Amino acid sequence: MADRADFAMVSVAGVKRVVNIGLLEDEELKAGDWILIHVGFALSKIDEEEAAHAIRMLEGMGQAYTDELIALAQSDLGVQP
């Protein structure tokens, strides 16, 4: 906020409110960043790359599992039923 450097306007699930960002002064915050808020203070800046990495890993696990199921369905292990 222009008049209070240690406060920022954030949108929390669609509700606008002010939070104290003094604990993140070592971070370079800009409009559009996501932050973790606890009792009116921003505690951590959310790392979008790390979030995307975690999702990719989970999706990768899902894909490997799906592939395995498809492979299992397609294989008769050389034995005719």
Place this chain on the structure above:
Amino acid sequence: MRFVDEFRDAEKARVLSARIAELCEPGRQYKFMEVCGGHTHTIYKHGLEDYLPETVSLVHGPGCPVCVIPMGRLDDAIAIAEEPEVIMTSFGDMMRVPGGRGSFFDSNAAGADIRMVYSPLDSLKIARQNPDKRVVFMAIGFETTAPSTAMTVLRAAAEGLSNFSIFCNHVTIIPAIKAILDSPDLRLDGFIGPGHVSTVIGCRPYEFIAREHGKPLVCAGFEPLDILQSVYMLMRQLREGRSEVENQYARVVPWNGNPKALRVIGETMELRPWFEWRGLGFISQSALQVREKYAAFDAERIFSVPGVRVADPKACQCGEVLKGVLKPWECKVFGTACTPETPIGTCMVSSEGACAAYYNFGRFTRERVKEATRA
């Protein structure tokens, strides 16, 4: 919502569930403690135990800030609230906690001025608006919350406010984990490490758990997939014979924590020689007090605090629940004499308390619904 919905996907949960089952060694039982009350809440809200094999159990730890406050400290806070011209301010989940002489709500009804606040900054505002009153903030919580209290004290000092103080009950997580590790009652295979505490202290302080105690620890987020993935990561470490600190919640937890938050805690607070924890007893250097430099904002120096010690009610087994020795439903008064409306112990009060989580989400059944086999 971003960073929430992606981590609640049921299909991915089933995949993780199957992967966890694959890692189970035949005949072996696995026991992991989730240290943090927020994790306990997620586990019961989403029924995550149903996604785990029968041989993997989750044990609830001492990381619920409200639950570990002993009754005596609450009685001390009420004694301060009853002093003339005092406005006591507190987070909402502390209001119903029963002390030896009733709760904040009871005391409020009897005439004390006790108000709920969302943030310590709200207490500061009340102090500014009421210059003829003495406003005290009931400061509770682990390292997650201590920086906010510290920032508020620094702001009060900068503004020269003379009618604001804190009753400091901040506790630190590492000594509590040490107490659990030293407890002979419990054999654990690893820890689901605190998420939000770790945003402040980082992951390094847990390294002794992996190194000296040989238990893996994974710092975990608070969505269902975060917890399941953390269990998977723990199981993988065990399977591969590793014992390390890993960070599943890297999107929020920096490995080195939040240096500024640690600085402001260090500036305003120091370790107490000892502090009493509900259920765990006296633990040395496990809590914070206000530094001499900020004595003007320390309710313990401003008011005469009785220093009450009150034994927990005999029927209450919160201590065993907090140490992970008892499951909530094994307590004799669970759901009968002790309910969220009329709690006997703290674990039934806070939304992070294991008993409240069990009670509110209806986890009465001991039988797992076999989600894993549906995958």
